Amino acid sequence: MAVKTLKELLSSGRPVFLDGATGTNLMKAGMPAGVCPEKWILEHPDVMKELQAGYAAAGSDIVYAPTFTCSRIKLAEYGLEDKLYEMNRSLVELTREAVGDKCLVAGDLTMTGRQLKPVGDLDFEELIDVYKEQIRALDDAGVDLLVVETMMSLQECRAALIAAGEVSELPVIVTLTFETDGRTLYGTEAGCAAAVMEAMGAAAVGANCSSGPSQMVSVIREMASSCSIPIIAKPNAGMPQIVDGQTVYKMTPEEFCSEFEDIIRAGASVLGGCCGSATAYIKALSDKYRDLDTKAIVVSNDDETCRIDPACRVLTSSRSILKFKDGDPFMIVGERINPTGKKALQAELREGSMDLVCDFAARQEEDGAAILDVNVGCSGIDEKEIMLKAIDELTQISDLPLCIDSSNPEVIEAALRIYPGRALINSISLEEGKAEKLLPLAKKYGAMFVLLPVGVNGIPQTVEEKIDNIRELADKAYEYGLKINDIVVDGLVATVGADPEAAIKMLDTISWCSENGFATICGLSNISFGLPLRSFVNTAFLTMAIDRGLTMAIANPGQEMLVNAAFASDLLKMRDGADIRYIERMQRYIGEDGKPYKFGMIRPGSDQTAPGKDKRTLVRSGDGTDVSRPLDPKEDAAAQLKKDLMSGNKRKIEANTRIALDAGLKPEEILNDILMAGINEVGKKFDKGEYFLPQLIGSAEAMKLSIAVLEPLLKAEGAGGPSKGTIVFATVHGDVHDIGKNLVVLMLKNCGYEVYDMGKDVETEAIIDKALEVDADVIGLSALMTTTMTEMKNVIKLANERNCKARIVIGGACVTQEYADEIGADGYSADAADCVRLIDNMLGNAS
Incomplete structure (x- = not known):
């Protein structure tokens, strides 16, 4: 065989061809529904060998061994879990016999059928162990690579990659399946999935199943514009139809092949087929596209940019992607989830409560934060346990990427391992042993990191010392395989009250970083420490830093003057989208009558309902002045209960249901006017693509808890009524x-x-x-x-x-x-x- 490794195939400059469908072809060959596919294949080896030999002859460079559901969890459904090792090995041997040395053989893994918590009952570490078992068997059987395919959950993709990295050196390619809105069933954007998989070391990423070629083009384009690794397209042979009780795919090999033109132009270079595609489909692809220069095809696409900008940096949540490069609008990293100086938050963390953490997250997202910093370090707690709990809660309620902030490397590793996206580590320095512990973690889990230019001798005193430390630490990062786009440099803001040159030094550091390709971050508040009316100093300094190229700052997005100055600075620097962004921001200061609120007033909802304060709302009086009045207790309780339902707030909804009852709301009112009406609204948001499976399940589970409080009262009053059916x-x-x-x-x-x-x-x-x-x-x-x-x-x-x-x-x-x-x-x-x-x-x- 001319090409012996996946790396050589992917760098060959021509398309790489995968195989086609397995399941639908086996059904045609007589495999009945409901049997264990792997067991049936081993009982009918000639059927599988004929199919795979056909793919090899048709031009496949890679053929998947039929180990798709040969994991402990899936095999247990047939009482075969104790046969895992020998079945995987036998299936790989069967494939090797079928294709000889014509193709690479991929060990095939997929979802287990059990969902991870909180949607299901499966622990993340247990899933990693399940994948490890199968990967060990596949590796021992001699596969050339691993493929993780037909995935609906980004977190399950992460589990498979982590497992592979911990027990094998085999390269891994990953494909997910997407809904018609371009997201997975769990709501993950295609670009988000691609970015995370690349950061975690996947050799290629893409989409399979769920649609025909033409419907997959937008997903491929989004993935190609969000990562730099090869993109895989393995669509179905069109959409299935039922003819005489049988599932039929009517798209011909020629039609299938023709529709791949747009997929290739969108950025795909690894091509194959899924449901309904037999050997003729792969032969058509291979015959038509084998001699194409894929790099030229992608570059020649003038319609849309189909490859990620090399200067682009990427962070993600579990569902959404945040891309940024030099010259993009300034971003705020919300600083509020930090117990330092916050007695109420410290008390809640010690009790294991996440109420304030979630409240701070929601408020900061509303106020314009692009990233949320998460620090839970304080005395009297198990920091690792609380950090994991905070991440679990935050990833359910927010689409913002997280910045993992801790001085404890064990806490950082635990957080990165479980975080279902691409996080930012805050921070890594040259202090003894810190870089050696944390840089490998950033690489393994695909995180970006804040480079803190503190050396072995402590905080640098001059700009030159800072630059030397930046270079030294960046070089260490490169040795671990990280890139400049994985780094955000903290310029170390000092206090201008103690060092009059502090601002100038910081601004010069930002300029140097910008000129040398580094993104930058700073903690703004240090600059004004010890001065009166600090917000004016902070705001002035921020506008100067933005002009020098500051990428982001750790700050409180609820500081109106500071944030508005940042939006205005972007506007004046003519940054992309800054004009619309500024105008939309200013809408929060316009009342229902179209008149602006007085300058300096706290806008409605900004801090009036902060924990520990009376809940009030601003209204405009008849003469145009602003006054405030308390909310009606019933209205307040009803509004809070609806908010709990809409956000899936299982932490508070039972207590708030009781508060609503105490406020005078009747059980049937809560059931019909709040819960039923609210869940209908959730359903509408799901239909519109505004909510996704986790939110839908979260709201349904929260409603279940509230109903459990109401149920005895409804039965006692006879208000619950009989079953509806x-x-x-x-x-x-x-x-x-x-x-x-x-x-x-x-x-x-x-x-x-x-x-x-x-x-x-x-x-x-x-x-x-x-x-x-x-x-x-x-x-x-x-x-x-x-x-x-x-x-x-x-x-x-x-x-x-x-x-x-x-x-x-x-x-x-x-x-x-x-x-x-x-x-x-x-x-x-x-x-x-x-x-x-x-x-x-x-x-x-x-x-």
Whole structure:
């Protein structure tokens, strides 16, 4: 074989060709639904070998060993977990026999079917161990690389990469599957996923499954513009259709191949097929595109930029990406989540409460912070435990990237390991041993870091000393494989009251960094320490620093004058988007009557409701002056309860439900006017793409807790009413996916239905038996795979044969309204919120 390694393939300058579908082709060859695919393959090796030999002959450079679901968790569903090692090894050997030395063989991993906390019950470290077991087996079997594919969760991708890095030296490529809005089921943007995977060391990243080639173009473009590693495109052969009860992909190999032109122009250079694509599809790709110069194709695309700017820096949360480069608008790193000088926060952290942490996060995001600094270090706590708890809470409620701030390397490592995005470390210096401990962590977990130019002799006294320390520490970072774009230099702001040259030294440091390609950060407040009316000094200094090229500052975004000066500075420097950004910022100072608030007034909501203060709201009196009045206790309690529901605040909603009752709200008012109305609003936000699966589940779980408080009162008063209907819900036979089904069940129960959840992979007869037993009004069926959705037709057929009067509604990723009509279902829903509305309307319960 001319090319022997993945690295050589990816750097060859031509497209790299993967294989096509495995599951749909095995189903065509006779593999029944509901069996363990790996076991069936080993019992019918010739079927698999013929398919893989065909891909090799068609031009595949890489063929996936059929180890897709050969993990401990998946095998346990068939009682085969103790066969993990030998099954993985045998499947790799089978593939090697099929392709010989014509292709590289990839060990294939995917999601386990169990969801990570808080959505599911799986611990992150347990998932890492599950992946480690399979990777060891694959490595021992002699695969050439690992592929992590069909992933819906960025955090599960991270777990697989961490596991691979800790037990193997094999290169890893990763592909995720995306919804029609360009996000994963868990709400992660395509560019965000690509950036995180590159930072953590993936050799290539991309998308597979979920759509045909043309629908995948925008996802590929977004990934290519967010990372510099090769991009993978492995789409389905169009969208599936059901013909005579069989799943059929009608797109021809020629059509499939033709639609790849736009995918290649969008930035993909690793090409293959997923569901519905047989050997002819891969041959068509290989024949047409093998001699293309992929780098030239990408560069020649004049429509949109399809590769990331080399000067771009990237941080991410679990869902969103933050890109910035020199000359972009200034950013604030919110400093409020830090117990130093905050007695109330210290007390809460000692009690393990995250209320203030989450309140500070929400307020800072509202006030314009781009990044949230998280420091929980104080006496009387287990800092690691509290840091992990804070990250868990913050990643659920905020889309802002986090800056992990601790003086303890163990705390930083624990935080980076669990953080489901690309974080910023605050900070790394030349102090004895610190760089040697933390730089490897930044590399391993794909983090950026704040370079603090403190040397072994302490704080530098001159600009020249700072620059020497910056160079020395940057060189150390490069030795660990980090790049200049991974570094943000802290210029070390001193106090102008003690050193009159402090501001000048800092400004000169910023200038040097900007001229030499470094991003910069500073803690603003030090400059004015010991001076009266410090905000004026801080604001003036900030505008001067922005002019010199300051990238970001750690500050309180609630300081109105400071933040507004930063927005105005960007405007005057003509930075991209600064004009609109400034105008939008100023809208917060305009009252409902269109008149501006008086200069210097605290705007509505800015600090009036800070912890420990009376909750008030500003209103405009008849003569145009501003006055304040207390909120009505009932209004206040209702507003807070709705806020808890909308944000999925499981920490407070039970207590606030009791507060609402004490304020005089009736149980039925809370249930109908706040909880039911609120969950309907959550559903609408989910439909619009404003909320994603974690938020939907969070709100549903919060509602469940509130209802538990109300339930005894509703029953005592007879206000709860009878059940709105009886529903039997199941994932159909052969399908072991239940994320969507579980959420539907939870929401239906919250909405007053009696629901019998039969689980996943449920036999058709069992579903109908249960529906007849409980006299169900509705049967709900879920399926994620095209190979199992045909079982829905069998359920409908048996229901008719046995005179089951329950109406049948169906849903799932591959299910459509057209399919529902074809098989005679009574209804189709696209998601959980839609399913609740559908059943409400079907049973006459719509309000």
